[in-house]
Amino acid sequence: MSKKCELTGKIPMKGHNVSHANNKTKRRFLPNLKKVKFTSELTGRSLKLTVSNSGVRSVDKKGSFDEFLKAVKNKNLSPRLKKLKKVVLIKSPFKKKPVAKSA
Secondary structure: OOOOOOOOOOOOEEEEEEOOOOOEEEEEEOOOEEEEEEEOOOOOOEEEEEEEHHHHHHHHHHOOHHHHHHHOOHHHOOHHHHHHHHHHHHHOOOOOOOOOOOO
16 A cells, blocks of 8 residues: 555655754654545545545535546546546536626
């Protein structure tokens, strides 16, 4: 199991533990990963994903899992979510943006 967020693409970082005597030992900073079940309203599928805590908060901010998939860049998504994004974009209803009137 890789330690990578499937939504945001977060991976472990490298760094040092620094003692009071300024001795440095290598360590890893792991992302805060959780197993979360998301449901797509447009496709009717539910997925169990390994997601960082910030990824869950990003989905909540967008309002739904489908809205998050529409907004996120492909380079951050896992391969199976890239396929799901294509399906969601095809099935999503087209929303027309209001045109600003100039005075």
